[in-house]
Amino acid sequence: MTFFRVIGFSVLVLLVYTGFANILPQVQSDPPSEEVVETSGMDMPGMIAYGEKLFSGKGTCTLCHNDLGRAPDLLAMDLAADFSERQEDAGYSGAATGKEGAAWVEAYLHESLVDPSAYVVPGFGKKGTNDTQSPMPVVNAPPIEMDDVQMNALIAFLQDRAGFEPTVALPSAADTPVAPPAGSVEAPEPLAANGVEAIDKFFCSGCHDLEGSEADLGPALNGISARMTRGEVMSAILEPNAVIADGYEADIMPADFSAQMHSSELILIVDYLMGLPQ
Amino acid sequence: MIRIKPKTALIATFAVAVLFLPEIALATGADTGGVLEGAPQPTRADYPQIGGISARTLAWGLAQMHLFLAAFVLAVPLFSIATEFMGVVSRDDRYDNMAREFMKITMAAYSLTALVGGGLALALFLFYPHLMGYMMKVFRGQTLIYAALFGLESITLYVYFYSWDALRHGNRKWVHMSIGLLLNTVGLSLMFIANAWTSFMMSPAGVDAAGAITGSVWEATRNPLWNPLNLHRFLANIAYGGAIVGGYSAYMFLAEKKAETKAHYDWMGYTSNFIAILGFLPLPFAGYWLMAEIYSYSQQMGITAMGGILAWLFIIQAVLIGTIMLAANYYLWSGLMRTDRGAQYTKYVKYIAFVIVCGFLVWVTPHSLILSAQELQVLGGTHHRLLGPLGIMPAKNTAVNLMLVFTFLSFQMFYRSSRVPTVSWARAGNTVIIALYIVGCMNIVGAGIYGYITPTVYKVGASVPQVVSTLMIILGSVLIDSFMLRGAKSEKIHWGRMHERSQYALFVLPVAFTWLMGLMGYIRSSLRTHWHIYTIMKDNSPEAYIPTIGQAGNTITAVTLAFMAVMVFVFWLSRLGATKQAAPAGQE
Numbered sequence: 001m002t003f004f005r006v007i008g009f010s011v012l013v014l015l016v017y018t019g020f021a022n023i024l025p026q027v028q029s030d031p032p033s034e035e036v037v038e039t040s041g042m043d044m045p046g047m048i049a050y051g052e053k054l055f056s057g058k059g060t061c062t063l064c065h066n067d068l069g070r071a072p073d074l075l076a077m078d079l080a081a082d083f084s085e086r087q088e089d090a091g092y093s094g095a096a097t098g099k100e101g102a103a104w105v106e107a108y109l110h111e112s113l114v115d116p117s118a119y120v121v122p123g124f125g126k127k128g129t130n131d132t133q134s135p136m137p138v139v140n141a142p143p144i145e146m147d148d149v150q151m152n153a154l155i156a157f158l159q160d161r162a163g164f165e166p167t168v169a170l171p172s173a174a175d176t177p178v179a180p181p182a183g184s185v186e187a188p189e190p191l192a193a194n195g196v197e198a199i200d201k202f203f204c205s206g207c208h209d210l211e212g213s214e215a216d217l218g219p220a221l222n223g224i225s226a227r228m229t230r231g232e233v234m235s236a237i238l239e240p241n242a243v244i245a246d247g248y249e250a251d252i253m254p255a256d257f258s259a260q261m262h263s264s265e266l267i268l269i270v271d272y273l274m275g276l277p278q
Numbered sequence: 279m280i281r282i283k284p285k286t287a288l289i290a291t292f293a294v295a296v297l298f299l300p301e302i303a304l305a306t307g308a309d310t311g312g313v314l315e316g317a318p319q320p321t322r323a324d325y326p327q328i329g330g331i332s333a334r335t336l337a338w339g340l341a342q343m344h345l346f347l348a349a350f351v352l353a354v355p356l357f358s359i360a361t362e363f364m365g366v367v368s369r370d371d372r373y374d375n376m377a378r379e380f381m382k383i384t385m386a387a388y389s390l391t392a393l394v395g396g397g398l399a400l401a402l403f404l405f406y407p408h409l410m411g412y413m414m415k416v417f418r419g420q421t422l423i424y425a426a427l428f429g430l431e432s433i434t435l436y437v438y439f440y441s442w443d444a445l446r447h448g449n450r451k452w453v454h455m456s457i458g459l460l461l462n463t464v465g466l467s468l469m470f471i472a473n474a475w476t477s478f479m480m481s482p483a484g485v486d487a488a489g490a491i492t493g494s495v496w497e498a499t500r501n502p503l504w505n506p507l508n509l510h511r512f513l514a515n516i517a518y519g520g521a522i523v524g525g526y527s528a529y530m531f532l533a534e535k536k537a538e539t540k541a542h543y544d545w546m547g548y549t550s551n552f553i554a555i556l557g558f559l560p561l562p563f564a565g566y567w568l569m570a571e572i573y574s575y576s577q578q579m580g581i582t583a584m585g586g587i588l589a590w591l592f593i594i595q596a597v598l599i600g601t602i603m604l605a606a607n608y609y610l611w612s613g614l615m616r617t618d619r620g621a622q623y624t625k626y627v628k629y630i631a632f633v634i635v636c637g638f639l640v641w642v643t644p645h646s647l648i649l650s651a652q653e654l655q656v657l658g659g660t661h662h663r664l665l666g667p668l669g670i671m672p673a674k675n676t677a678v679n680l681m682l683v684f685t686f687l688s689f690q691m692f693y694r695s696s697r698v699p700t701v702s703w704a705r706a707g708n709t710v711i712i713a714l715y716i717v718g719c720m721n722i723v724g725a726g727i728y729g730y731i732t733p734t735v736y737k738v739g740a741s742v743p744q745v746v747s748t749l750m751i752i753l754g755s756v757l758i759d760s761f762m763l764r765g766a767k768s769e770k771i772h773w774g775r776m777h778e779r780s781q782y783a784l785f786v787l788p789v790a791f792t793w794l795m796g797l798m799g800y801i802r803s804s805l806r807t808h809w810h811i812y813t814i815m816k817d818n819s820p821e822a823y824i825p826t827i828g829q830a831g832n833t834i835t836a837v838t839l840a841f842m843a844v845m846v847f848v849f850w851l852s853r854l855g856a857t858k859q860a861a862p863a864g865q866e
Contacts, residue, residue, distance in 0.1 A: 002533040005532070014835045018835040024594070029807070031817070143807070
C-alpha cells in the first residue's frame with residue numbers, strides 16, 4: 001500500500017511541474033538557416049542595409065552592444081570621435097595604424113572583427129585580464145561564421161553610422177551568392193527579387209486571376225488598391241480566413257504564409273498588388 | 279634485509295592509489311598523438327535513421343537516467359564513509375548501522391547504473407557514430423581507463439559493503455574505511471572523467487578551430503568548464519544522494535508499524551535531510567561560478583542561458599528550488615514536535631515561512647516576458663512596471679540568500695530545541711548570534727539595493743558580499759554554538775514522534791531534486807545550441823533544434839517518473855530483503 005501511495009504522490013508532484021512547464025511560452029529554437037542573399041550587383045546603400053540586418057541578426061552584435069553595459073553601445077555612442085581616439089590609445093596593439101578618417105575606421109573595424117583583442121575598450125575586457133583580452137568572439141570563425149562580404153557590409157553600416165562615406169569593396173560576382181556549404185543543411189529557397197517572382201514563388205496566380213492565369217478559386221485582385229488599404233491587403237495574406245469575400249469559401253488559401261514568407265517578399269507582393277490596374 | 283609488514287605494504291599501496299589514481303586516470307595519453315585532421319562534419323543523411331525512433335529522445339532519456347543513478351551511487355558512499363567515521367568517533371553504533379543501510383540501497387541501484395550506462399553508450403554509437411568516433415580520438419586511452427575504473431569501482435563497492443561486519447571493530451575498522459576511501463576516490467575519478475567529456479563538448483580545448491587534435495588528453499580534459507562542472511556536480515550529488523536516502527527513510531517510516539523501527543527511520547530521515555541541505559546550501563554559489571565561467575568562455579553562450587529562450591527555464595528552476603526549500607523547512611518545523619522544548623520555537627515558524635514564501639515569489643518573477651502585441655500594449659512594455667524590477671539578478675540574489683539564511687535558522691531552532699546551554703556566557707553568545715543574523719541580513723539587502731544602481735557588469739560582483747554575509751551567519755552561528763553547547767543539558771528527542779505529512783514533505787525532496795537535475799541537464803546541453811561540440815562540430819541531425827519547454831518538461835517528467843519507480847522498487851526490495859517469514863507451526 002505504501003508503494004502505491006508514494007508513487008501516486010510522486011506522480012502528483014510531477015504533474016504540477018509538467019503542467020507549469022507547459023503553460024509557459026513555448027518557443028522552439030531551430031538551428032539558424034543560412035539565408036541566401038544575392039549580393040551580386042549590390043550597391044553601397046544595399047551594403048549598408050545588409051550590414052544593419054547582420055548587426056542585429058546573424059552577427060548577434062546587439063546581444064552585447066546594447067545599453068546593458070556588456071560592451072560599448074555602438075548605436076548610441078559618437079563613433080567618429082571614439083574610433084579616431086583609439087588609434088592613439090596606449091592599449092591599441094593592432095596593425096591598422098597610419099590611416100585616417102573612413103580608411104582608418106574600415107581597417108580598425110575589420111581588425112576588431114577578426115582580432116577583437118587588438119584593442120579592448122577600457123572596462124570591457126575579460127575579467128582578470130586587465131583589459132588585454134576581449135570577450136568578443138572572432139566573427140569570421142564559428143559560431144558566427146561571417147564571410148568577407150558580410151564583414152564588409154557590417155563595416156559599411158558602422159561607417160555610415162559614424163558619418164563617413166563607406167569605403168569597403170562592393171561584392172563581386174565571385175562573391176555571390178552567400179550559400180551554406182554543400183550538403184551541410186538543406187538549402188532554403190532563394191528570396192524573391194521582385195513582385196512577379198514573389199507571386200510565382202507562392203503560386204498566387206493558381207487561385208487568383210493574376211498574370212493572365214484566369215483562375216477563379218479566389219477573388220480577382222485587379223484594382224484592389226481602390227477597395228482595400230495596404231494594411232488590409234497585408235492582413236488578408238497573413239490571416240486569409242479573417243474576412244472572406246462574398247461568394248468564396250474559407251480555408252482555401254493557406255493560412256501559414258506568415259511562416260513561409262520573408263517580410264521582404266510580403267512587401268513585394270503587397271506593392272505588386274497595390275499597383276494592379278482596374 | 280628490510281622486512282615490510284603486510285599491513286604497512288597495504289597502507290602504502292593504498293596511499294599511492296589514492297594520491298595518484300586521479301592523476302593516472304585523467305592524464306592518460308599525455309602525448310598529443312592526435313591526427314591533424316578536423317572534426318567530422320556529417321550531413322543530415324549521415325545520421326542513421328532506424329524506424330521511427332527519435333535518436334535524441336532515446337539518448338537524452340538514457341543519459342538522464344544514467345546520470346540520476348550514477349549521481350546516487352557515487353554520492354551515497356561519500357556520506358556513508360563520513361557517517362561511518364562519525365560512528366567511530368562517537369562510538370555510537372547507530373551511525374555505523376545507518377552507514378551500512380545507506381550502502382544497502384546503493385547496491386541495488388548499482389547494477390542498474392551500469393545497465394543504463396551500457397544502453398546509453400550503444401545508443402550514442404548507433405545514432406551518432408561520427409561524434410562518438412571523434413570523441414574517442416580526442417580522449418583516446420582515457421576511455422579504457424574509464425572502463426577499468428568502472429571495474430575497480432565494482433570491486434571496491436562489493437568489498438566495502440560485504441566486509442562491513444567482518445571489519446567492524448578495532449584496527450580492522452580503519453582497513454574498512456580505507457577501502458571506502460578507495461571506493462570514493464575511484465568513484466570521483468569516474469565522475470571527473472565523464473565531466474571532462476561533457477564539458478569538452480561545451481568548451482573544447484586541446485584542438486584547433488577545425489577540431490584537429492593539437493594538444494594532449496590532459497589539455498582536452500582540463501577545458502575551461504571542467505572544474506566548475508566538477509564542483510557543481512560534486513555538491514549536487516551530495517544533496518541528491520541525501521534527498522534520495524531521505525525518501526527511502528520516509529518510505530520505510532510510512533511502511534513500518536513498530537514504534538522502534540519508526541524511530542530509527544525518523545532519525546535516518548532527519549540525518550539524510552541534514553546531508554541534503556548541507557550539500558544544497560553551497561550549490562547556488564557553485565552555480566554562480568559555473569555561469570561566470572560560461573560567460574568568461576563565451577559571452578554568447580552565457581547570454582543564451584540567461585537572456586535567451588532558456589531564460590524561462592530559470593523560472594521553473596525557481597519553482598523547483600522553492601519547493602525544495604519549503605519542503606525541507608516544513609520537515610524541520612515538524613521536527614520541533616520531537617522535543618518537549620520544541621513548542622517554544624513554533625511561534626517563530628510563521629515569520630520564517632513568510633520570508634521563504636516571499637523569497638520564492640521574488641525568485642519566480644520573470645523580468646522580460648514573451649508577449650503578444652496586444653499583451654504588450656496592455657502591459658506597456660516587456661515587463662511589469664512594479665514587478666519587473668524583481669526579475670533581475672540583484673533581487674533574486676537577495677531572495678536566495680535570505681532563503682538560505684532562514685532555512686539554516688529552521689535547522690538551528692531544531693538543534694537548539696534539544697539542548698539547553700549551561701555556560702555562563704550563554705546570554706552574550708545568543709546576543710552575538712542574533713546580531714550576526716541582523717547585520718548579515720541587512721548586508722544582504724543592502725548589497726541587493728546596490729546591485730540595482732550599479733552597471734550590469736558589476737551586478738555579479740555585488741552578489742559576493744551577499745554570499746559572504748550568508749556564509750558568515752552560518753559559520754559564525756555554528757562556531758558559537760559549538761562552544762556554547764558544550765556540556766549543555768540535553769533534552770530527550772522522541773524519534774518517531776512525527777506526523778505522516780512530514781514524511782511526504784521529505785519525499786518531495788527527491789522528486790523535486792530529480793526533476794531539477796533533469797531540467798539543468800536540458801539547459802546545460804541546450805547551451806551548445808546546434809553544435810555537437812561547440813564551434814567545432816555542427817549538429818546537422820534532424821533533431822538539432824532546442825525543444826520547447828513543454829516538450830522538455832514532458833521528457834524530464836517521463837524519465838523522473840521512471841527513475842522514481844525504480845527507486846521505490848529498490849526501497850521495496852530492500853524492505854523485502856529484511857523480511858523473514860515466520861516458521862510454520864511445529865517447525866520452530
